[in-house]
Amino acid sequence: MRVAAVYKWARGVDGATVHADGTVQWRVTKMVAGEDDHAVLAVAQALAGDSDGSVVGLTIGDGDASWALARGVTETVSVADAPSLTDEAATAEILAAAVTSLGGVDVVAVGDAEEHPGVAVALAGKLGWGVVAGVTRAAVTGGRVAAVRRVGDVEETVSAATPVVLGVAAEAAEPKAPGMKELLAARKRPVTTTTLADLGLDPVDPVDQRGTRVPEVTAARLFDGEPADAARALVAALRNEGVLR
Amino acid sequence: MTAPTWVLATDTALLTTCVELARGAGGPVTVVAAGPRELADAAAAAGPDRVLWAEPEADRPAESLAPTIAAAAADAGVRVLVSTVAPAARALLGAAATAVSASVVAGAVALSVDGDALVVERSALDGAVLETLATAGALALVARGDEVAAPDGAPAPVEPLAAGPVADLRVVSRTPVGGASGVRDAERVVSIGRGVRAKADLELIGTLTSALDAEIACSMPIADDLGWVPKERYIGRSGQHIAPRLYLAVGIAGMPQHMEGVRDAKVVAAINNDPAAPIFRTADYGVVGDLYEVVPALVEALRE
Ligand SMILES: Cc1cc2nc3c(=O)[nH]c(=O)nc-3n(C[C@H](O)[C@H](O)[C@H](O)COP(=O)(O)OP(=O)(O)OC[C@H]3O[C@@H](n4cnc5c(N)ncnc54)[C@H](O)[C@@H]3O)c2cc1C
Numbered sequence: 001m002r003v004a005a006v007y008k009w010a011r012g013v014d015g016a017t018v019h020a021d022g023t024v025q026w027r028v029t030k031m032v033a034g035e036d037d038h039a040v041l042a043v044a045q046a047l048a049g050d051s052d053g054s055v056v057g058l059t060i061g062d063g064d065a066s067w068a069l070a071r072g073v074t075e076t077v078s079v080a081d082a083p084s085l086t087d088e089a090a091t092a093e094i095l096a097a098a099v100t101s102l103g104g105v106d107v108v109a110v111g112d113a114e115e116h117p118g119v120a121v122a123l124a125g126k127l128g129w130g131v132v133a134g135v136t137r138a139a140v141t142g143g144r145v146a147a148v149r150r151v152g153d154v155e156e157t158v159s160a161a162t163p164v165v166l167g168v169a170a171e172a173a174e175p176k177a178p179g180m181k182e183l184l185a186a187r188k189r190p191v192t193t194t195t196l197a198d199l200g201l202d203p204v205d206p207v208d209q210r211g212t213r214v215p216e217v218t219a220a221r222l223f224d225g226e227p228a229d230a231a232r233a234l235v236a237a238l239r240n241e242g243v244l245r
Numbered sequence: 246m247t248a249p250t251w252v253l254a255t256d257t258a259l260l261t262t263c264v265e266l267a268r269g270a271g272g273p274v275t276v277v278a279a280g281p282r283e284l285a286d287a288a289a290a291a292g293p294d295r296v297l298w299a300e301p302e303a304d305r306p307a308e309s310l311a312p313t314i315a316a317a318a319a320d321a322g323v324r325v326l327v328s329t330v331a332p333a334a335r336a337l338l339g340a341a342a343t344a345v346s347a348s349v350v351a352g353a354v355a356l357s358v359d360g361d362a363l364v365v366e367r368s369a370l371d372g373a374v375l376e377t378l379a380t381a382g383a384l385a386l387v388a389r390g391d392e393v394a395a396p397d398g399a400p401a402p403v404e405p406l407a408a409g410p411v412a413d414l415r416v417v418s419r420t421p422v423g424g425a426s427g428v429r430d431a432e433r434v435v436s437i438g439r440g441v442r443a444k445a446d447l448e449l450i451g452t453l454t455s456a457l458d459a460e461i462a463c464s465m466p467i468a469d470d471l472g473w474v475p476k477e478r479y480i481g482r483s484g485q486h487i488a489p490r491l492y493l494a495v496g497i498a499g500m501p502q503h504m505e506g507v508r509d510a511k512v513v514a515a516i517n518n519d520p521a522a523p524i525f526r527t528a529d530y531g532v533v534g535d536l537y538e539v540v541p542a543l544v545e546a547l548r549e
């Protein structure tokens with residue numbers, strides 16, 4: 001199977017400061033791969049390994065192709081001039097065009113991100129393929145993809161015909177990040193760059209941002225000072241809530 | 246006439262919340278229930294104008310119906326689609342959004358109409374900010390929010406959705422995991438994180454769980470990396486999702502991946518020696534202090 005592993009490269013959420021007036025300011029922070037993307041790659045590599053297939057890395061916009069190259073992917077494509085869009089369907093449209101132009105892709109593995117839970121499913125919609133979301137691991141059996149996910153207290157295995165999109169969710173941080181040697185070697189490997197024009201795209205974002213505000217959250221009632229006093233105050237508050245025995 | 250709004254449901258979670266969000270579009274609201282008859286009945290009671298019911302074939306997941314539902318949404322001229330974040334419901338949303346050329350926005354908490362525009366408020370940056378977005382086009386929303394009670398009144402009529410094309414997906418196995426741990430249904434849970442320094446300190450924590458008649462749980466590293474507590478007791482995105490009346494976090498930072506597991510807890514309290522710990526932003530009550538002093542004090546206070 002030919003598996004496209006989609007990954008992103010963006011500022012991490014902790015680089016944003018929300019001011020009291022609700023405006024958001026981004027500090028200059030290093031870019032990070034999507035939280036799920038190491039699991040995306042693991043799933044893609046497992047499927048390729050099971051089927052004597054191959055993995056092609058795919059990223060858009062700021063994506064740093066060496067991220068995938070340092071993790072054993074030899075072929076990677078970047079849509080370098082793709083803008084950052086609010087509409088996840090518009091992002092999916094760019095990814096779909098890129099997948100189509102790769103040709104012969106049987107499976108797309110893409111992060112099922114908490115912040116962007118619409119990208120994987122909209123991508124499947126744009127491609128007209130089936131999708132299994134919330135996947136944590138996958139294998140090839142009988143020419144089909146067996147995708148595993150947890151639904152409540154049940155581990156469910158869904159068998160999907162190809163072509164199919166898998167929305168992959170990481171269960172933990174990346175176990176072992178590549179070292180300096182791999183990173184330096186990766187920077188020397190070739191990257192195929194395409195443009196929106198090559199893909200025949202001229203993306204518009206139909207969604208405008210009108211503003212941001214701070215949610216009215218009630219911060220925790222904090223008890224500090226002497227542990228004995230704080231503990232008594234907490235117990236009183238919890239009794240008052242009716243949550244103690 | 247205002248364009249119709251469809252809520253796409255594959256389970257009962259947040260059904261009424263989604264219908265209320267959908268009401269913001271001002272048009273008639275239909276719940277498309279992809280699942281067993283009980284789901285259609287629950288949908289009918291959640292306050293929509295009608296329910297369209299489609300039952301997947303045996304051994305097929307709900308998302309196998311995505312092509313049928315997408316085609317029907319296009320036929321009906323749907324302008325607004327709503328689903329929860331549940332993977333199956335989102336799969337339906339992605340297909341239908343494409344069929345009606347809708348933009349996709351996640352984290353939606355409120356919807357309204359302003360002239361020709363649909364205006365959505367959504368939670369972003371791990372809940373740190375609410376963002377107002379507007380579009381003149383069609384909109385597919387992944388909803389976020391808390392469970393609300395179903396409205397009073399007669400249930401909406403349930404009509405079958407005509408059969409159509411299906412995606413080639415099959416459920417090949419369903420295995421129960423980690424259900425037996427006791428932490429799932431506990432009324433009170435004491436949960437420990439890396440603020441606890443040694444496995445031997447579980448004895449101290451044990452005095453607190455006894456005093457509270459609580460079950461023990463933990464953050465992921467305590468179970469996964471350290472193995473101090475069985476794996477089926479860690480809480481969070483990748484672990485258990487629980488809804489106790491009291492969740493007392495001891496030495497837990499409160500990272501978003503952890504807090505996802507206790508979104509439905511009634512009261513969250515935390516003990517942490519760092520006043521800036523993220524957990525104090527989501528907890529209801531907190532004690533700022535060293536857990537090695539606060540836990541014994543708490544046990545004492547509970548005896549009083
Ligand atoms: C994809 C992904 C999925 C994940 N899923 C989960 C998940 O499901 N569940 C989960 O729990 N985590 C999950 N994580 C990990 C999560 O991001 C955090 O790393 C983890 O929850 C941190 O655990 P902690 O709070 O115990 O440890 P730490 O972050 O080390 O926090 C320890 C806290 O204890 C406090 N402390 C230290 N000493 C004391 C003292 N003496 N008294 C009082 N307080 C003290 C510190 O101030 C600190 O706030 C996931 C991560 C990723 C990337």
Ligand SMILES: Nc1ncnc2c1ncn2[C@@H]1O[C@H](COP(=O)(O)O)[C@@H](O)[C@H]1O
Nearest residue numbers: 007008010011083084085091111116119
């Ligand atoms: N799975 C994904 N693959 C590629 N790009 C994505 C993915 N998810 C989101 N994006 C885009 O990545 C950019 C950065 O997003 P953010 O994390 O909000 O800074 C935005 O343009 C998103 O639409």
